[in-house]
Amino acid sequence: MGAQPAPPPVGAALHVSTSPLRLPLFPLGGAILFPRSHLPLHIFEPRYRQMVEDAVAGGGLIGMIQPKALPDDGLGNPELYRVGCIGEIVGMEELSDGRFNIVLQGTTRFRLIAEADVGTPYRQADVVPGEDAENEPDALPSVLRAAVEQEARLLGDAMGLTVDWDAVERLDDEMLVNAIAQVAPFDGGAKQALLEEEELPTRAELLIQLMQFLRMAQGGGDVSPRMQ
Numbered sequence: 001m002g003a004q005p006a007p008p009p010v011g012a013a014l015h016v017s018t019s020p021l022r023l024p025l026f027p028l029g030g031a032i033l034f035p036r037s038h039l040p041l042h043i044f045e046p047r048y049r050q051m052v053e054d055a056v057a058g059g060g061l062i063g064m065i066q067p068k069a070l071p072d073d074g075l076g077n078p079e080l081y082r083v084g085c086i087g088e089i090v091g092m093e094e095l096s097d098g099r100f101n102i103v104l105q106g107t108t109r110f111r112l113i114a115e116a117d118v119g120t121p122y123r124q125a126d127v128v129p130g131e132d133a134e135n136e137p138d139a140l141p142s143v144l145r146a147a148v149e150q151e152a153r154l155l156g157d158a159m160g161l162t163v164d165w166d167a168v169e170r171l172d173d174e175m176l177v178n179a180i181a182q183v184a185p186f187d188g189g190a191k192q193a194l195l196e197e198e199e200l201p202t203r204a205e206l207l208i209q210l211m212q213f214l215r216m217a218q219g220g221g222d223v224s225p226r227m228q
Helices: 046-057 142-159 165-170 173-183 188-196 200-218
Strands: 021-027 038-043 061-065 083-094 100-115 124-129
Touching: 021 046, 021 083, 021 100, 038 046, 038 083, 046 061, 046 083, 046 100, 061 100, 083 124, 083 188, 142 165, 142 173, 142 200, 173 188, 173 200, 188 200
Parallel strands: 021 061
Antiparallel strands: 021 124, 038 100, 061 083, 083 100, 100 124
8 A cells, every 4th residue: 555645733823812711621532623513412420510500600611622642640631632612502401310411512713821720620721712703714626525525425435324415415615524524533633633724625635635544444454544
């Protein structure tokens, strides 16, 4: 098998505003949220139940961020990536045993400045929000859009998935790229690279490459979409 070009490293520049914001953090590996996308979550840990209650009582915002695959501090607090996405609670169901089902809508990405020394059981941090809420991306070139759809179909077939491709075709370009990035079983580093890529065309190209890696792995090869 020929060598494949390496995806770009995690840590792309993020255009941010100048006003910091304190957010409760929900570190969850493999779960990324994009601006204007939705993420359903089942909240069962007591500390995150408290986080949801406090968020609803406040501004309704939660910072979704991924932990790095590194040893934690012994308190269940693994090191975090520096870029996440602010989610607004737009749907919530409280269950009889105190758990929650919530839906977050992404507003804008953020860069983590520093964690706050607070007394809550969940982590909080001061973050600088980005400018995604004001800057919606332009449409993809038609050739690139078609390539994303084609590779998604090939990957779906390789994984034996049942997909409503008519519904997929109706998604706008940003929703298509981000939805695949959210649900595809890439590792945390690959998902983080997709989250941090600001330009939609470049994110789409990276997504195609990652889908190709994953498809080759499904075919019995030893190539997997791992990024550090």
